[in-house]
Amino acid sequence: MKLTPIYAAVFGLFSCAASAQSAHQHGVAELFFAASGEELEIEIHSPADNFLGFEHAPVNEQQHKILDDAKKQAAQGMSLFSFAGGECELEEVTQHWGSLDQADSEHKDHDHHDHAAHDEHKGHDDHDHAAHASHEDVRLTYHFHCHHLDELKSFDLELFKLFPRMEKIQVQGASERGQVAFDVTPAQNKVNL
Template sequence: MRHLLLALPFALLPLAAAQAHDDHDHEHGSLGAHEHGVASLNVALDGQALELQIDSPAMNFVGFEHAAKSDADKAKVAAAKAELEKPIELFGLAAGACQVTKQELESPLFGEHDHHHEDEAHEHEHADANEHEHEHSDIEASYQLSCKQVDALKQLDLSELFKRFPATQKIQVQLIGPSGQQGVELTPAQPRLSF
């Protein structure tokens, strides 16, 4: 009986650890959740077709997440949108002779009220507080490009993105390319990823 009681805390340890992990994920978010300073980027290179999709808290790109009411806030939103309309510069794609064939920029801050991609957990957490209904605004940008010199396209370089949006501290990248699939965290100090 004594051995069973001694073994019980060790038997329950994995359950406690799993519960603590689940609680941590719910409180602080897991990969892909809304976290200031962090963005996610999906990249797929197939032949000459290159697709990129970045999802970031608006805080990283404009410095706030509320609706832009003042002229200064509206100017910040317009400036961020203008920067996001230059994917070849932002992602260091000049070497591939790439041209944008399609791009979509979406955010409640851009005045598009039909898209609400807020994390359900955040919606649930803030359901009682109506004044915080849009507290977590994201900016999503999707790009389709055609690259004529794919062989010259050796890497993704986010140096410009980090420079133009300094509140972005890390970007979780999922890349599918000629070398297979890879996932990596890029930072201002380590902004490049080879295809």
């Protein structure tokens, strides 16, 4: 993170507060942003259900495909946010899918032509499903370099179109204009800085 210390600290406080206070609620996600100088950082915390429709380790090919597709969509940061000014370019994306990351990498390592290995993997998935029946959260971080950040007044969240299970995003942010906190929905998806 290349943000100035004051905004980095504010962003860190937002993230810590979210981790400590956020209730795991399907349909609801949290977005934190910090903007300073020419840097904009956006972090999204969400139940995996909002992206996938499930929160356990994938148990079949269809669920593995859903997870792979969600990761690919989440990596396309410029399609998730529509910026009004600022000339922002995506520099880095970090994705954390909790235990789903491990389950997906294990899936890719298995040889599905070997039925014995597949049956063993299926048994492993069933165990994971029971072990991870609790709620799984996803954390996505996007770092943008904005050539004219002072001209960025707002950005629209396109997440609702790509992930229709998301019904509301609770936004908190800090920029040189001050701090903000409000909710956005599919009908009102603009984040004003």
